[in-house]
Amino acid sequence: MCNKKYYDSVLKCPICGNDFFNVGRGRVKEYCSIDCKNINSFLNSIESKLIGISFKTESDKKALKSRIWSMSNLITFKISKDKK
Numbered sequence: 001m002c003n004k005k006y007y008d009s010v011l012k013c014p015i016c017g018n019d020f021f022n023v024g025r026g027r028v029k030e031y032c033s034i035d036c037k038n039i040n041s042f043l044n045s046i047e048s049k050l051i052g053i054s055f056k057t058e059s060d061k062k063a064l065k066s067r068i069w070s071m072s073n074l075i076t077f078k079i080s081k082d083k084k
């Protein structure tokens with residue numbers, strides 16, 4: 001019989017792909033960090049809002065796509081100090 005409990009299991013974060021342990025009891029963690037949890041919340045929010053938009057012109061649609069593309073350039077890679 002396996003002695004491994006659900007809170008000892010290794011999970012994979014659906015946002016960053018990192019493996020993490022589900023430490024503690026209670027609800028099983030879905031994300032490796034609060035940052036990944038917040039990213040998922042942001043993505044769900046923006047996706048549901050984008051689905052509800054109906055553009056009156058192709059130009060309006062292109063303007064929003066351009067703005068979202070520009071915003072993607074704000075995403076940067078940062079090495080955390082505690083992971084050196």
Ligand SMILES: [Zn+2]
Pocket residue numbers: 013014015016017018031032033036
């Ligand atoms: Zn993650």
